[in-house]
Amino acid sequence: MDAAPDPDAESPPPRPPGAEPPWWPGARPADELADAAPAVVDWAVRYLEGVGERPVLSEVAPGWVRDQLPAHAPEEPEAWDAILSDLDRVVVPGTTHWQSPRWFGYFQANSSAPAVLAEAIIATLGTQGMLWQTGPACTEVETLIMDWLAELLGLPDRFRSDGPGGGVIQDSASSSTLVATLAARDRARAAGARLDDLVAYTSVDAHSSVEKGLRVAGLLADQLRSVPVDGARAMRPDALAEAVAADVAAGRTPFLVVATVGTTSTHGLDPLGPVGDVARAHGAWFHVDAAHAGAAALLPELRWIHDGLEAADSYVMDPHKWLFTAMECSALFVADAAPLADALSITPEYLRNAATGSGQVVDYRDWQVPLGRRFRALKLWAVIRRFGAEGLRAAVRGHIALAADLEARLAADARFVLPVPRPLNLVCFAHVAGDEASEALLGALNATGRVFCSHTRIDGRYLLRVSVGQTATGPADLDELWALVDRLAPPA
């Protein structure tokens, strides 16, 4: 079909009888997939084989990537060879390699072969699982896998799907915390509180997504209390109780308390039991953010990090951070899904269907902000099955052992100080000579291209952060990091 029909014509255009696709490029997806996949897989295998030898932090200057590429879209189809060639020529040099075995920055966002392959399957199925009806498997596998995950992490029974609550996959912990915030807000409003009188509480070290979620929800900056922490950077329940009491006395409504298991800066662990007690005493929603650290609860010996979680209304941990599942896969668990649906459900006529009407199914669109949703559960399912529970535990246990080893080396060296505890896989340290030496050390480390570490400030002090949890990170990678630290750090 070379000549384009005129869609504005009153009578239909003549059609070639029996014409079949392809009548436009790309209309035979199976053939194109079969033809192009081997070269793409080869590229991906080569990338993963070589990623450890590349500068971890991209060395390109602002604007370089764009300058390498055509300013306009091509009129004619291009071959996959051209795309793969541009990946090597432009994208790889322009990439900060989160999948390097010597990625120690921020947190993990680790991927794995099962995640890569599952993403291809997800896009092949192309499911849009907004309703149970539009994706029964997308919906039911998600419910099941969230139950698997709850069991693997030893979460309280209230987060299993056989009660009024259950788990749901969001794109990010930011979105998970936002959804909890919206449910809390609307529950409080339904109980008669005014939006302007609502107050939320979290520690000074909580993730910025807590503040962002409140802002999205319509609250102003003065409706968030930043609760002080103790020397281990854990929220002080006494200070929380005081802040809540002061607000209640002033006629305000405490509606949300967010505790963190593993803060971004230092892996501070808020005491969930006492914090939850305060929340419960005032009818506030209790949300627990374990986005990164929650994966450690795979290990029975570390399950204590969740002590007190029984009182939580909602809990988030991200399999896409330290559980090999690749972005985006954030697991939100709620004790009761009704407040989510109260806050988020709107049903126009075109979405009505018999399955929804029967009340026998879950429509996950009512548990999230977007209407559309991908079959993300398939990715987590593939990862858990390919690793096995023992494999996941071995990996996480191994990362923590490597972090403990680095910590011991730093502690045994007079040049370094470790101002905060290391409960899990994040090591924070400073040079004893002060901030300038610490900042210079970080710069020197990252400038080698062999590692990437990041930083934070605690009580004004500059700390280097080493987060150990990349999929392929092993002892040799930590040895190399330590050798660089040893060589580049000035004397005490």
Next chain:
Amino acid sequence: MDAAPDPDAESPPPRPPGAEPPWWPGARPADELADAAPAVVDWAVRYLEGVGERPVLSEVAPGWVRDQLPAHAPEEPEAWDAILSDLDRVVVPGTTHWQSPRWFGYFQANSSAPAVLAEAIIATLGTQGMLWQTGPACTEVETLIMDWLAELLGLPDRFRSDGPGGGVIQDSASSSTLVATLAARDRARAAGARLDDLVAYTSVDAHSSVEKGLRVAGLLADQLRSVPVDGARAMRPDALAEAVAADVAAGRTPFLVVATVGTTSTHGLDPLGPVGDVARAHGAWFHVDAAHAGAAALLPELRWIHDGLEAADSYVMDPHKWLFTAMECSALFVADAAPLADALSITPEYLRNAATGSGQVVDYRDWQVPLGRRFRALKLWAVIRRFGAEGLRAAVRGHIALAADLEARLAADARFVLPVPRPLNLVCFAHVAGDEASEALLGALNATGRVFCSHTRIDGRYLLRVSVGQTATGPADLDELWALVDRLAPPA
């Protein structure tokens, strides 16, 4: 490393000298990818080859999928063969096949081979592009591809990145509209308006995401005006002007007007020029939702659907709907990014870096709700390059021609009535005998398993909807749909 080290021990655990990965399953991602990919690709090719022969709407009962699968995660790793076997045994029967060439329901969420392969590349790179520094290519390719897309669609220059605005990829149109809503809300508040006094306007046929976005943003149901439409289901600017005037007279603040190009129900086309005039006259943010229909602007002969877009503050269209890019890829364009950053930017210490500090780069985390972000632009880049601009136009033009052809057959048959215009690729029709006959016809069509169509109601009347835009849909698929309609519809 068989014996798990004790991470709480004071001295580091003994380590096997020179030990290398794999010290846990999956730690050699390159090897696993090379080993497993051929079977996964074969599975995907087989799925796409056969998807047209499967019942489009899944026929499983609620609970069936879950009942087929183990209640607990496996302890030991499972082979890919077992996973692929479960896909065939459980997932495929439990899937409603959005990628079937005879998918005519709701809207498209079409995928393609370039999208599938790009998803695998995205997860291989595993980029978390929250900051320019954490993904220079992720950021700059996105800026470039949004400019490509703006040019392909003939969007106004104000949406190009060389001014104060530009494009950004969100997960969904719901999120795009939410972000616009938040920017509008905070701009109005910064100008002194109270949240309670804000009022938004959209047509009675607007997508539910407009109402959901307002709810998320903290507004209540009575702060949204549903503006009446004309016979073609287009928003009536006179009615909008009246509603705005009444609110202004009552001391309220019109802060947001959302117009739709191609409503979900019937592809109603709001008149952007007159609607935008009303918005501008009152200083309200003007957002345009062309989530599905925007792709039609690829065709010069249909670019008039965007007439008046020059006045818009923001515009969304979804390449993951009718542009072969697979979920999730929603393109949001703004004339000025500053209000987005004002609403959404929070910078904790651990995200500070020299590139951001220089002001020379874009950090797209400030343009969205989540902090983390995938390299989604790579997917759209691959699709545009593999199809070429001409290929994209041919596909969209072909879909519209098929819809026009179906419309002509329906119009020529006395049993059917077409109560609303068909400007693009969505055909709405009813049986002349009334709602019962129409609803029965839809049920009978879908029960064949050969097609899936959906429905809506307009002024109380039940209409069947046929949306034509699947990647592999061709003339034979429409012939089959027509044959079924012809056979299953009762006489007039």
